[in-house]
Amino acid sequence: MEYSRFLDCLAADHDRLRAVVGTAADAPVPTCPGWTVADLTRHVGEVYLHKTVAMREGVEPEPWPPEEFAEEEPTALLDRGYTALRAEFATRAPEDRAAAWYGPDQSVGFWIRRMAQETVIHRIDAELGTGQAVAPVPADLAVDGVDELLKVFAAYSVAEWGEYFTDILADSPGHTFLVRAGDAAWRVRTGPGEFAVTDGAGDGTADVTFSGSPEAVLRRLWNRESADQGSGGSGVTIEGDPEAIEELRRCIVVATE
Secondary structure, eight states: OOHHHHHHHHHHHHHHHHHHHTSOTTSBOTTSTTOBHHHHHHHHHHHHHHHHHHHHHSSOOSSOSOGGGGGSOHHHHHHHHHHHHHHHHHTSOTTSBOOOSOTTOOBHHHHHHHHHHHHHHHHHHHHHHHTOOOOOOOHHHHHHHHHHIIIIIIIHHHHHOGGGGHHHHTTOOOEEEEEEETTEEEEEEEETTEEEEEESOOSSOOSEEEEEOHHHHHHHHTTOOOGGGTTTOSSEEEEEOHHHHHHHHHHHHHHTO
C-alpha cells in the first residue's frame, strides 16, 4: 500500500472510532478483557502520543504514559493524540528516521503503517464494545494487516524474543500453515525457535489452511470476531491439525501482547 493510502485509512478509522467511543464509555470491550470503552479510548490516545514523541525525539519514551495523562478525559486525550500524530506525519517524509521497536524498519513510514493498522483494530473493538455494526475493513488494508501480523509481529518476535515462545515452540514437531486472504496468500513454517513466513501459497501440502475474505482472516487472526461469529460463522474456513492450529494461535497471542 502507498503511504497516502495508509493515511486515508487512518483518518477514516479514527473518525469512526471517535464517533463510536462517545456513545457508551462505561461499556465493556469483549475483545479487550478488563477494559471499558473509556479505557480503550485512553489507550489509543496514549499510543498516538507515544509515537509522536518517538518520531520527534528519536527515541521511544519510557516510562509511558506520563502520570498526568490519567487526569485527562479520555476523548480529550484521543483528540489531542490524533492531532499531534497527524501534525508529526505532515512534517516528515515516510523515509525519515524514527525510533521503533521493529529493528528492520526505523522509519516514519513504519509508524504510518502501524498506526493505520492499530486504529482499524481498535475501531472494531469500539464497535463491538458499544454494540454497533462493524464497518467494513477495506480489502487492501486487511491484506496488509494480515501480512504485518504474521511478519512484523509473529516472525520478528520469535526471532528477537524467542524466550517468550519457548513453552509454545520448544517441543513443536514443526508445522506448516497456508493462510489465504482473498487472492493473497502466505506460507508459515513453525518449529523449535522458528516462525518463518514466505509470500504466496508455495508448493506442497500444509498441516493447516486458513481461508476467507481479507477482513474475515484479519479479524480471526487478531481475535476480533463478534460473539455471534463463533463456530464457523466468521467467514473463515480452517482445516487441519487442531494442535497445530492451537500452536499458531498461541504464538500470535504472545506476539501481540
